[in-house]
Amino acid sequence: MIIEGGGITSPLFFEMLPSTIFFFIAFSLILATKHLMLSEYGIPWTGFGKSVIGALLVGKVVLIVDKLPFVNRFPEKPLIYNTILKKDIDTNERFYV
Numbered sequence: 225m226i227i228e229g230g231g232i233t234s235p236l237f238f239e240m241l242p243s244t245i246f247f248f249i250a251f252s253l254i255l256a257t258k259h260l261m262l263s264e265y266g267i268p269w270t271g272f273g274k275s276v277i278g279a280l281l282v283g284k285v286v287l288i289v290d291k292l293p294f295v296n297r298f299p300e301k302p303l304i305y306n307t308i309l310k311k312d313i314d315t316n317e318r319f320y321v
Contacts, residue, residue, distance in 0.1 A: 236287065244283030251275035285317045 252275045262269045289295065295313065298305040 239290075240283045240287045243286040244279050247282045248275060248279035251278045282318055286314065289313050289317055 252272075255271045255275050258271070259269055289310070292313070295310055296306060297309060
């Protein structure tokens with residue numbers, strides 16, 4: 225069974241890529257800091273998989289929130305209204321994931 229629009233060449237993949245890379249770098253830096261703090265006391269810890277999975281999940285959430293119809297609720301008002309609304313929606317969605 226062939227699914228059209230899927231795969232690595234899908235436009236959705238390229239749309240999700242920047243936010244996923246951003247969150248992967250951010251989560252990796254947080255986990256590297258945690259690893260450095262724990263290694264100071266001789267506690268072994270690895271968590272690279274957590275940063276990869278977390279970045280993929282949050283990247284997908286960003287993509288889904290961008291497609292919601294009520295994100296562009298104030299098209300005639302200044303851009304700050306949509307920005308604040310989108311920030312609140314993104315924050316809430318990331319908290320629930």
